[in-house]
Amino acid sequence: MGMMEKSWRTGIGQDPDWWLGFWDDSRSPKDQPAMGRLFAINAKWPLPLSPTDYLQRQIHVQFADDPTAVKARHITGISTIIWGNDYPHAEGTFRGSEDCVAFNFEGVNDEDRAAILGGTLADIVHFDKTKKLADVPESV
Numbered sequence: 676m677g678m679m680e681k682s683w684r685t686g687i688g689q690d691p692d693w694w695l696g697f698w699d700d701s702r703s704p705k706d707q708p709a710m711g712r713l714f715a716i717n718a719k720w721p722l723p724l725s726p727t728d729y730l731q732r733q734i735h736v737q738f739a740d741d742p743t744a745v746k747a748r749h750i751t752g753i754s755t756i757i758w759g760n761d762y763p764h765a766e767g768t769f770r771g772s773e774d775c776v777a778f779n780f781e782g783v784n785d786e787d788r789a790a791i792l793g794g795t796l797a798d799i800v801h802f803d804k805t806k807k808l809a810d811v812p813e814s815v
Contacts, residue, residue, distance in 0.1 A: 676726060676727060676730055676750075676751070679720075679726030679727075679730075680725065680726055680727060682720055682726070683720040683725050683726055694707075694710045694711065695710070695711055696709045696710035696711050697709040697710070698710060727752075730751070730752070730755060731751070731752035731754055731755055732754075734755055735754070735755055735756070735757055735795070735796075735799065736755060736756055736757065737756075737757045737758070737759045737761075738756060738757075738758060738759075739758070739759060739760055739761045739766065739767055739768045739775070740768050740775050740778075740779060741779065742778065742779045742781075744756050745779050745780060745783060745791065748787060748791070753787055753790045753791065753795065754790070754795050756791055756795075757791065757795055757796050758776070758779070758791050758792050758793075759796075760772045760775075776792070780792075
């Protein structure tokens with residue numbers, strides 16, 4: 676995300692004197708077919724929104740036990756990270772989810788915690804967050 680943001684702010688180009696390839700001393704400096712530039716000089720990000728805007732709008736990552744993901748929420752955006760216990764996979768936390776959540780979310784405010792633990796996912800899949808499980812008919 677950081678590199679994409681740099682490209683958005685300053686262009687994705689490189690130093691005009693920086694080339695990649697094989698220099699041929701027997702040829703003129705202006706005729707070096709085995710040399711090339713990795714990027715067009717100072718080409719700009721071609722899309723209307725910033726990379727961070729796209730990432731926060733369209734990318735969601737699930738984690739089960741990753742306190743660093745929670746701590747980085749102010750960089751990536753709350754809406755990009757979703758907690759899940761990864762049931763029934765062996766690496767999941769479903770047999771110790773309460774302890775895992777307590778450890779991962781220590782010191783996290785209630786609003787951020789609620790978003791990461793289910794609020795964002797409910798928004799993505801259009802769940803009605805006002806209903807409780809007891810309110811759902813058995814036929815559903």
